[in-house]
Amino acid sequence: MQKLLLLGDEAIAQGALDGGISGIYAYPGTPSTEITEYVQASNFAKENNIHSDWSVNEKTAMEAGLGMSYAGKRAMVCMKHVGLNVAADAFINSSITGVNGGLIVVSADDPSMHSSQNEQDSRFYGNFAMIPMLEPVNQQEAYEMAYYGYELSEKYKLPVLLRITTRLAHSRAGVETLEQKPQNDISLPSNLTQFVLLPSIARKQYKILLSNQASIEAASEESIFNKYIDGSDKKLGIITTGIAYNYLMENFQDKELKHPVLKIGQYPIPRKQVNKMLKECDKVLVIEEGYPVVEEMLKGYQEAGTPIIGRLDGTLPRDGELNPNLVANALGFETVLDGTIPELVKNRPPSMCVGCGHIDAYNALNEALIPYGVGRVFSDIGCYTLGALPPYNAVNSCVDMGASITMAKGAADAGMIGVVAVIGDSTFTHSGITGLIDCVSENTPVTIIISDNFTTGMTGGQDSKALGKIEDICEGVGVHPDHIRVFKPLKKNMEEMVQIMKEELEYNGVSVIIPRRQCVQTMKNKKLAEQLINLNLK
Amino acid sequence: MKTDIILAGVGGQGILSIAATIGMSALHNNLHLKQAEVHGMSQRGGAVQSNMRISDKPISSDLIPMGEADIILSVEPMESLRYLPYLKKGGWLVTNTTPFININNYPEIEEVLAEIKKQKNHISLDADSIAAEIGSKRSSNIVMLGAATPFFDISFESFEEGIRQIFARKGEDIINVNIQALRAGRDFTEKNR
Incomplete structure (x- = not known):
């Protein structure tokens, strides 16, 4: 050990x-x-x-x-x-x-x-x-x-x-x-x-x-991760799941907790222990991180008609993460605060890194789209989603992995012109390829920008399964090689980038544009550096 | 004993290396420790914080309740103010004065520093200059940690030991310059508190 x-x-x-x-x-x-x-x-x-x-x-x-x-x-x-x-x-x-x-x-x-x-x-x-x-x-x-x-x-x-x-x-x-x-x-x-x-x-x-359901429920009744801690004050019983137990106990660092507590860590929820609490207590507070899953179930468990309070009746907020103060409020404890945030403190939202290739790609895209007007760029999940924020205001959607290409297709099918999808290299192999096949099979007029930075950037620079394969994949599923265009997104290449984008926006079919430059966060990654040299991408 | 610390800064400024050093020092003293970090999207140039709790008793919540932090330790001045509702009465605000400006509506730095000075218990220092003086600009985080060490119930030697362990793989020179940075920060606080 x-x-x-x-x-x-x-x-x-x-x-x-x-x-x-x-x-x-x-x-x-x-x-x-x-x-x-x-x-x-x-x-x-x-x-x-x-x-x-x-x-x-x-x-x-x-x-x-x-x-x-x-x-x-x-x-x-x-x-x-x-x-x-x-x-x-x-x-x-x-x-x-x-x-x-x-x-x-x-x-x-x-x-x-x-x-x-x-x-x-x-x-x-x-x-x-x-x-x-x-x-x-x-x-x-x-x-x-x-x-x-x-x-x-x-x-x-x-x-x-x-x-x-x-x-x-x-x-x-x-x-x-x-x-x-x-x-x-x-x-x-x-x-x-x-x-x-x-x-x-x-x-x-x-x-x-x-x-099997009866036996897995029996396993929950016996589980070391479910604990019924009895208490003398039965006016209120408290059920917690997972880390919510910590926020409860944080409020009893210097006072005794007299209410019975059922700490749940294994599901299905232990029905016998829950019913014991419902029977013995006048009221039950459910504290759980996430949706009111247990709270809603309990309402269906009712034998005793005990009032159940929690996220559904507003005792705790319906959405968002819990913390010790929210639980203190639910228990009727007062929080006294000394300081407040001065007005001059400004929000600092996340942003793309200085020197990021996505920035140059968006600057080019915004310029190329001027004749078409705003509101026609469908994007995806990754660092480039931050292009939705000022000063770029470059994208209009972020729904789920791969949805850029398929939503762009739907909009093009509806008759919108100059429709663009922006997706990263890793998201493209995750869920973009199938949508691309849909586009190719109908020759839908969409311009798909695969912003390739050789990594899964947002989560911290993990491997990208698309590394060195994007053109082959696109050609393999039927994109015409003349409409697979690659450039290096740099300020000095702006004219070339805008020109390529304009040409492909005018093309009445499927185009793939690949702005390709390494993520600045991965510059110290030696394994990636070697791979890039071997693939002739450096 | 219990010390609750809010570590504050901007994504990419490296507050996690401060957290790691405090963590090592706490382990060195066989203390309980919980440290909540921010990973993912918010790391990209956004406001980030880490909740660090050290105690000789088991710790319940990973998050520090509002109004209970003993120390706000910030590597950026405006960020130090963002967490004031967490600071307890009599708690210390320890902050770097070098702004990290990546938004176009960043307030006038004089106004930010004036707001910091309104706090009864504050230590504000130009950690970047102090780090440059000892010839290691990258050690400004450790200067900041040094400036906060007098407010911990952990001996200064334990922090030095923490530095030795965290930088063990980087060699004796790096260890020494960081211990120097730690001491420079502590000395500033001792003179100015």
Whole structure:
């Protein structure tokens, strides 16, 4: 046993390594990225041949993880909450196939949308899939849940969803590790048809999943991660999930907590313990990070008619991340503040880096689009989304990974002219290629700018699966080589860039323009520098 | 003992290296530690902060409640003011005076510094100049950490040990210049508090 100082994300990775994984599969996404990066940097993982390369997107990651599980080995699949939407087809069906080797899916939610398009709660997916779910209270539990989750998964032959939120993902604390477990040997599933979801088999498998529900609920009643802490003051009972427990306890540093508390870390929620609280207490406050998932469920659990308060009645805010002060308000405690923010303090929104190639590309695009007017640029998810902000005001959409090309197609189909899509290299391979095929198959008049900086920039410079392949991919799916145009986005090339853009905007078909220059954040990356030389891109 | 610190700055200014050094120093003293960071989109030139909590007892929340921070340690003057609602009565505001201007409506620096001076307990220093004087411009963060060390319940030697561990792989010269930076920051506070 050793003590390590780890981010919540890193604790999960260490728990998975100690729990005997043979591979981790993921696409970078804040706040989940550091889980996979930790395994990539681990000497232990290298020595033991543990797979950790990035996947092209969350769906391929989920499927590869399921494949490793099929082969009898333990796998982890990681993503941010919206990544689970991309992986949802495979994820939901993995609960029907069941697993062979243990499979943990980590989804990192981002309440308050620090770095996301929404604050959806992954626990809905866990409930939807009807699988066991774990939600750690701190870094130590994050480690233990990853470690213990494999036993849970193999015991019930189901994938396990491990749900965390930003605050735990990106907060560091001491973690004590457990004994290192060996990897599983290769083994076939005991039932060789269980993964064949033909309707006749899927119906059987679904019945197995349904019949498993009572036992996974019983497992929650017994779980060390669910704790009923009795109290004498039954006027109020308090249910917390995950890190919300910390915000509750922060308010009782120097006073005694007399109310009964049910701390939930494993789902399905322990019905007996919940009913005990509903029966014994006059009122129940539910404190949970994210959507009011447990609060809504409790309303359906009602036997005693106990009032339930939380995010739905305004005791806590309906949206956004929790903090100790919001919980203090919910408990009726007053917060006295000494200081206020002086008026002269100005907002400092995130912005593209000085010297970023996206900036030059946008300056050229804005100029080339003058004859067409504003409002016709569909963009995507990455640093270049910041082009929506002043002074550029260059893009008009950011919806989901890959939506730039397909929304541009829809607008062009509607008859809009001068329609442009702006997408990054990594997002293009994540989910842009299929949309490009749609455009090519109808020769839709769209100009697609693939702003290539050789990396997944926004999440911190991870590998891009598009490296050195973009022209080949575009030509391969049918874009005419004359309309694949590459230039280096630099101020001194402005005239050339604008000219190329104008020509392609006028072309009545699919054009791909590739402004290509290395991300300034990756200049110190030696491995990338070598790759660029080998690919003749330097 | 318990020390709650808000570390403030702009994405890319390197407040996490300060956090890492404090973390090492706390571990050196077998203290409990929680440190929440900002990663992702907000890192790109936006306002960033890190909540750092050190205690001899287990710590509950990763976030510091408003009105309870003992120290705001900021590497940028305007950013130091953004977190005032977190500072407790009698807490210390320790800030660099060199502005990081990447927005076009940045207030007049004199007004920002005047606002800082309104705080009863404040230390403001030009860490960039001090770092340049000792011949290591990149050590201004460590100068700032040094300036905050008198307000911790952790010995100065522990911070020096933290520096040695954080910079261990970079060699003796880098360690020494950073210890020098740490001392220069502390000396400024000792003379001006």
